[in-house]
Amino acid sequence: MLIDSRLARFDDIAAAAIEVSTTDELEVRWTVSDKPELRVVGNINGRHRIDQPITRGDLPDARTVWHELLASRRLDRSWDDNRQALMIPFAAATTEDERLNMRTTLEFASPTLDGVGSFRDVKVPSIRLCPDSNRAATEWARYQIASQVSGIQTVRVFESLTQRVRSTFAGWSVEFPSREDLARQLAGNTKHDARSWSYWAVQALDWNL
Numbered sequence: 001m002l003i004d005s006r007l008a009r010f011d012d013i014a015a016a017a018i019e020v021s022t023t024d025e026l027e028v029r030w031t032v033s034d035k036p037e038l039r040v041v042g043n044i045n046g047r048h049r050i051d052q053p054i055t056r057g058d059l060p061d062a063r064t065v066w067h068e069l070l071a072s073r074r075l076d077r078s079w080d081d082n083r084q085a086l087m088i089p090f091a092a093a094t095t096e097d098e099r100l101n102m103r104t105t106l107e108f109a110s111p112t113l114d115g116v117g118s119f120r121d122v123k124v125p126s127i128r129l130c131p132d133s134n135r136a137a138t139e140w141a142r143y144q145i146a147s148q149v150s151g152i153q154t155v156r157v158f159e160s161l162t163q164r165v166r167s168t169f170a171g172w173s174v175e176f177p178s179r180e181d182l183a184r185q186l187a188g189n190t191k192h193d194a195r196s197w198s199y200w201a202v203q204a205l206d207w208n209l
Helices: 062-072 096-101 134-147 155-168 179-187 194-206
Strands: 026-031 037-044 048-054 085-088 103-108 122-131
Touching: 062 103, 096 103, 096 134, 122 134, 134 155, 134 179, 155 179, 179 194
Parallel strands: 085 122
Antiparallel strands: 026 037, 037 048, 103 122
């Protein structure tokens, strides 16, 4: 009933619906860890900032997520759970960071996780690397020793260098070069500044230090 006592249906006096459209986007951010966290983040109408935690009890654990990511690039069988490292041949280490620091960055393009959904590209830095065989470990160790030669390689200096590298490859059967082998290797290497490396290695032998 209206103020003037007239009768009217509700839909006769209801305001016309207004269609609302927006290009605002909200995204769910998932921090994968032993204590996973989900948050809804974004802006509404360019004014209202949203950043709130949400709860979901069926999220997979970090280990499961990592293995699914690796499997998406067919790397799951190359992962060493005990060492928490990716096993590769030495030839697959193509950068100085990979060869000397034994770290790499893996990128996963639009990964999809079972029961969870699809995600934007994911980049995981500082992944540990390790040799996939004793042969790879020997190649890796020889490269690291040759790359770290600095100054006159006396018996004591060379032994200290060898021990540092040896500790990196504990658990593998590695054939470490002698000073003589290293001198010959460096003398035959014409890349970069190899002549200066071979000079220092050979000088110690010439002087019988």
